[in-house]
Amino acid sequence: MVRKVWRDPLTMSQLPPHEAHVTITNQTTGATWRLTCPPAPPGQLVTCGVVRGQLRVADQLTVHESPPLHWQPTNLGSPFTVGSDRSDFFCTDDTTVSPARRTCLLTIDNEFHPAALLTLTKRWLDVLGLDTAGPSTTLVVSADGIDYPVACPAGQSPVRCQPLPLPSSPTTLEITEPNSPPGWTPIAGLGDLSSATCWPSCQHTVVNRARDLHVTQKLWLSSTGARPPMSATLTLSAPQGSLTINCPPPPPGQSLVDCTPSPITLIDWLDTRGPITLQEDLIPSRWQTFAGTGSWDSSTVVHQDREHPLIEGPRRVLSGGNHLTIQVSNRPSDEPSQYPVYLMVITRWLDRAPQAPRRPSRSTSPTPPANRCAR
Secondary structure, three states: OEEEEEEOOOOOOOOOOOOEEEEEEEOOOOOEEEEEEOOOOOOOEEEEEOOOOOOOOOOEEEEEEEOOOOEEEOOOOOOEEOOOOOOOEEEEEEOOOOOOEEEEEEEEEEEEOOOEEEEEEEEEEOOOOOEOEEOOEEEEEEEOOEEEEEEEOOEEOOEEOOOEEEOOOOOOEEEEOOOOOOOEEEEEOOEEOOOOOOOOEEEEEEEEEEOOEEEEEEEEOOOOOOOOOOOEEEEEEEOOEEEEEEEOOOOOOOOEEOOEOOOEEEOOHHHHOOOEEEEEEEOOOOEEEEEOOEEEOOOOEEEOOOOOOOOOOOOEEEOOOOEEEEEEEEEEOOOOOOOOOOOEEOOOOOOOOOOOOOOOOOOOOOOOOOOOOOO
């Protein structure tokens, strides 16, 4: 019996366009058999046929195949010896009948090897230009006028996209991202790549960067569990304008609250790069501000060490992405200081990125998006 398995190690989805024709010759006796192996999905075993003839131990069988273009047999380089112990060719003897009957099983492997292969990688950069986690997206490769969609899964940058086998080395090649995820700006890797000279195997990287910055949260700290009797009022100033923020007292037993509006979206912070100024205009009596206010921009924000989630000291800390959690901290003035000073940025990816509002003029306040960041 002769079997066939078609393999596509690149995409696991390529189908052979037609059957393969196989010729088996017994070099010892001169007997010849011809079979046809049908196409099948990758990894699926199919039966090419059963041939009958006398086979003796040490007979040498040579196999020749005419496969579809780009589908190369991987195990036909040397003869098969009857009586050998191989995973792709072996024989068994049935001694319950007389004379004993020998049955051999041959499996032919074919792998898909395209004429040209394009491997794309996606990099997602946060607002400081450092690798971060990004959403899924689809790139479109136009090769010799034919469009091929290439899926790039969500994940930590850099992300390997689906390999793209091409029927030939392209003379014209262009890469686009028609629907870049909201809040992410392509900054490198798109456009005309017709001059690429790396074929038959070519690797290329497309880079996107977080564009907008989302700001949220307020922290009240008390070693005695004291709660402020009223809300606090803050002013956030950015290149887009100023915005008044109201931060209510925390619920009983808690210290962290979302202020209103929340989150605040700073449009195109990738281009403006700050500065951002946050001041506290009105706080309850007996409470004082001791962390989180002041001015900073991209040059004064420090990237957070992932192994040390809280950085002590008056530094601005960014852990990636585009969600900035500014913890403006207050404590009662008659309680001792026992808390570290930190500002922490958290990346949050939901099923979709937050939708950014339209850019306001410099004389107006930024408008927050309707949805809220997950906590």
